[in-house]
Amino acid sequence: MWDFLQHLSYWNWLAFGTLLLILEVFGAGGYLLWIGLAAASVGLLTFVFPGLPWAGQFILFGLLSVLTAVFWWQRQRSAAKPSDQPGLNQRGSELVGRTFALHEPISGGRGKIKAGDSLWLVVGADLPAGTPVRVVGQNGVLLQVEAVQPG
Known part of the structure; x- marks a missing residue:
């Protein structure tokens, strides 16, 4: 060696x-x-x-x-610099803050909304179909919603 x-x-x-x-x-x-x-x-x-x-x-x-x-x-x-498109490849993040009508009722904490041509699973308080809801967050493929208060 x-x-x-x-x-x-x-x-x-x-x-x-x-x-x-x-x-x-x-x-x-x-x-x-x-x-x-x-x-x-x-x-x-x-x-x-x-x-x-x-x-x-x-x-x-x-x-x-x-x-x-x-x-x-x-x-x-x-x-390394921050992205000029922070929501890129984070499908659903563009829906946060928008309002939609429930496509299917929220029952047992889960329901669906229609955004564009896609159906999204949502979680929130039980509500009937057609109720306007606002997307307040996202957890993976689930959107968190809350009922929109009239007025």
């Missing part, structure tokens, strides 16, 4: 970096990309400075791995 470490060459680092990048292609989610690039960088530095001792190579690899991961994390964090 010591003999291998004493004669660690740039080919070993480039092969290790290539292996990590290949594994990244199979779905590591970005984690191995930065470690693979750090290994390839150590390989290039070992090519340029062939007398670099193995301990220095490992220290350099560790530092580059941490630095590239932190750099990417900060870049991703600064690039």
Whole structure:
């Protein structure tokens, strides 16, 4: 083992970096990309400075791995911005605050309203069909409704 470490060459680092990048292609989610690039960088530095001792190579690899991961994390964090369409892919959230007539009575706490061309399950106090209700919230596919007070 010591003999291998004493004669660690740039080919070993480039092969290790290539292996990590290949594994990244199979779905590591970005984690191995930065470690693979750090290994390839150590390989290039070992090519340029062939007398670099193995301990220095490992220290350099560790530092580059941490630095590239932190750099990417900060870049991703600064690039994240709030969506200009916060309700996107949250079907039903656009119905909150709107008023509808009950399509089917609320019985046992559950009923249905018709919104556009869709029927929605609703939860609320028992009410007869045709009663105007306001959507006050959403819990998954269930809309929470309350009776609209006249006036």
